[in-house]
Amino acid sequence: MYAKGLRPLSIAxxxxxxxxxxxxxxxxxxxxxxxxxxxxxxxxxxMAIVALGGxxxxxxxxxxxxxxxxxxxxxxxxVAIHMSIIFGLAVLITGSIxxxxxxxxxxxxxxxxxxxxxxxxLLYCVYYPLRFSIEDxxxxxxxxxxxxxxxxxxxxxxxxxxxxxxxxxxxxxxxxTGGDLPGDxxxxxxxxxxxxxxxxxTMWKLELTSKRAxxxxxxxxxxxxxxxEPPPAQPAGDPTAVGARSASAEPAS
Amino acid sequence: MPALPLDEAGxxxxxxxxxxxxLIVVYVAIISAKIARIGRELxxxxxxxxxxxxx
Numbered sequence: 001m002y003a004k005g006l007r008p009l010s011i012a013x014x015x016x017x018x019x020x021x022x023x024x025x026x027x028x029x030x031x032x033x034x035x036x037x038x039x040x041x042x043x044x045x046x047m048a049i050v051a052l053g054g055x056x057x058x059x060x061x062x063x064x065x066x067x068x069x070x071x072x073x074x075x076x077x078x079v080a081i082h083m084s085i086i087f088g089l090a091v092l093i094t095g096s097i098x099x100x101x102x103x104x105x106x107x108x109x110x111x112x113x114x115x116x117x118x119x120x121x122l123l124y125c126v127y128y129p130l131r132f133s134i135e136d137x138x139x140x141x142x143x144x145x146x147x148x149x150x151x152x153x154x155x156x157x158x159x160x161x162x163x164x165x166x167x168x169x170x171x172x173x174x175x176x177t178g179g180d181l182p183g184d185x186x187x188x189x190x191x192x193x194x195x196x197x198x199x200x201x202t203m204w205k206l207e208l209t210s211k212r213a214x215x216x217x218x219x220x221x222x223x224x225x226x227x228x229e230p231p232p233a234q235p236a237g238d239p240t241a242v243g244a245r246s247a248s249a250e251p252a253s
Numbered sequence: 254m255p256a257l258p259l260d261e262a263g264x265x266x267x268x269x270x271x272x273x274x275x276l277i278v279v280y281v282a283i284i285s286a287k288i289a290r291i292g293r294e295l296x297x298x299x300x301x302x303x304x305x306x307x308x
Binding site: 035036040047089090094100101199203210213220 | 262263265266268269272273276284288294295297298301305
């Protein structure tokens, strides 16, 4: 019931990922300047874009939560941040691998893009202790949403600040003029972004489905163990309506 | 900095893509474990409901 649309989404993700990988290695030419190591950018940059987009999306979901009071938006926001943290970790690792190959160092502390991304990543790592140090579900959801909004506003500011920084050595893949990518490399790059975005949405939906199912099971267990009879079955049209509604108010765990 | 030769660069590219694949595999493993746990809990609850049903 919660997994509605998950199957076509998963199939689309697998197809897009396969297409992206095939294009990266069999269609896109090697970069004239960087050579073969530029292939790392086809996963590194899309993951960074999607991770940062996920943080902003989480902020928007948190705003929805504070406006409506519906805790399902807080759960969505939490899962979006969770997924972006995972993607962010992969961005840092793949970026370090590229830096080692290209610059000879695993990490360069005076490079604004690297350091700013690390700051954003560490900022969001604080979200977990904040969220799970609050026991009251309402307060937990409210405080987490406030954090998600404040941190989400920081992401575009941080991005703009880095773009305005004059001294940088980090390559520009996308710019207002489309960057320096030739057509076939640009197409491969956009297919990679699409594939990574689909992967993010699939993982987000899968995680959300699993958390909601767990919450629903917990409620059912408590009802059965406490000896409270479950509510009467719904009409044939929507047998899950009551459960679905109550699950949406379940705190994230 | 001149481009690395293919045999040298290949290690790094493979490393980066392995990180990506490991990310997906680990996530799928974790979510599979969660779904398996949900399935087990569901069976337990079915048993519990059967025991509570008046005969």
